[in-house]
Amino acid sequence: MPSRKKTSMFASAFCTCVSSFVVICVALATPQWVSSEVRFSRSSSVVTVSLTYGLFSGTCEQFVDAGLQVSKTTFQVADALSSAASRSLNVAIVALLVLALLSSLLSSGFTCTNAVSNPYQTFLGPVGVYTWNSVCGVLILLAMILFPVNVQGNGLSEELAHGCSTSLQTHLESKHNYGYSYWIMLLIIALNVASLIIIYFYDHARYSKKKEQERPIENAPKDVILF
Secondary structure, eight states: OHHHHHHHHHHHHHHHHHHHHHHHHHHOOOOOOOEEEEEEEEETTEEEEEEEEEEEEEEEEEEEEETTTEEEEEEEEEOOOOHHHHHHHHHHHHHHHHHHHHHHHHHHHHHHHHOOOOSSSSTTTTTHHHHHHHHHHHHHHHHHHHHHHIIIOOOHHHHHHHHHHHHHHEEEEEEEEEOHHHHHHHHHHHHHHHHHHHHEEEHHHHHHHHHHTTOOOSSSSSHHOOO
């Protein structure tokens, strides 16, 4: 059985890993990744399309000139995308988050195993926790980088706006505000870092204790040497 200190520290790391898993699920499920206002000219009027969407679905509204609301519709992001670049990048972001979800799940399993037992395999111990938490953090960071690239580099909001209305002509300007579904990914990274710090302190304390037990005989007290 593991020591009480090991159980408490790995249990704490388990809680952070499970929290990371839950937050990734929230990020995937909620459609509040970005809110965009895209302005187009149409005949003698200016149309503003307001969009709020995530990786899978969203809503859009149209406002003509002085704010007259024309319609509000719900759309599926995958169905509204016609550009191969935008579609591929959106699929890549979803894939990264799914892989991060699996990494977080594995990390939760490793920390739970160490909290209740002492596995013989090295990789099932702190090394495995380091590995899967690091992988999860890197995947989340990549997703955070790729999403703004898709929105602002590939014109994702403009493309989705065209899917809401077929009569739009010249694009005038776009404004983007990233929502909580996007920013909570920073919390996922923070939870992964917290897990790494907890396991590092446990590993460092265990290593120091081991070195203390294996110190050379010349560092032992003189009365022990004489004995």
